[in-house]
Amino acid sequence: MNEKELRLETKCYDAVDYGYLYGLNQKIPDEDFKKVKKYMRDFRRKDFADGIIKVTGRPEGYRCLEEDVPKVEKILGITNTLEKRQNKIKKAFSDPDEKRKLKDQSLNWLITLFKRGGTRPEQKLSRLVIHSTKIYDPEDSYKNGRKDGDGSLFIYTPHGMWYIINNSKEGSDKSINNVESIDGGAIGYRLMYDDNIDTLIRIYTEENEYSGDKLY
Structure with a gap:
């Protein structure tokens, strides 16, 4: 070993x-x-x-x-x-192709980790936001896609890290939502804090914090 x-x-x-x-x-x-x-x-x-x-x-x-x-x-x-x-990440980000590759790999890992290892407790988005330590919005996807039922967020809270996928689009299967929101609901996965997951989130989101309208 x-x-x-x-x-x-x-x-x-x-x-x-x-x-x-x-x-x-x-x-x-x-x-x-x-x-x-x-x-x-x-x-x-x-x-x-x-x-x-x-x-x-x-x-x-x-x-x-x-x-x-x-x-x-x-x-x-x-x-x-x-x-x-940190320099290894900066070097990859200096090349557009390498940057996109690294971000795509990070997202794939995050999806796998959250969906396979995460829990899906019932929750209110408003409660997560109120108690959050930070909220990342990759490429302003939630800010810009919110009205259309699109976008995702990564929310850091005292009780774990959440991967929120907006699922309020017309025609969406809202029965699978476990996160209540004023927009119509979302799918949420929670994992306990981990250094590697934090790094993947920061790479994928480029640490872009949510700057849209209030979420509650």
Whole structure:
């Protein structure tokens, strides 16, 4: 069995104070952890505004700010660095063909992950929006397609990440909707926060946040 490569990964996103917080993807020897402990903070629920209401992911535990990631990586000799991973995406985005390929691959992975591993609890879009930490609208698809019953959203909430597919078009099978909306309903899949899924969402959406009319 191959050992998992040591790296720092996002553990949660705090919409109020800290932004992304990072943690190690595996336990390391105590003597190694002592070397980086000054850059890590043992977060607790009380450390977040409103008791982590505006946090998506797993905030509790030893986490570091994004600005301290390079310091921790250097001390621990981590080669698969955050900067290296980000630069790989930037390089692909600099070429139109590679960018489209990467975005298409990311969407295919997201569809597979959400549909195979996600749950479909009954929910109201208004509630998701009110408690969201951020809402991504790929290529303004929901903003521009909303009136026609089209578009999709990725909504980050304290209770997971949602993939919302507008299903309010005339003639649509609304019996499969599990998300209530003022537009006529949507299909929603929920997954718990995960660093890889977050990366795929940010690639596919280009971190384009929803800017349309109110969703409730």
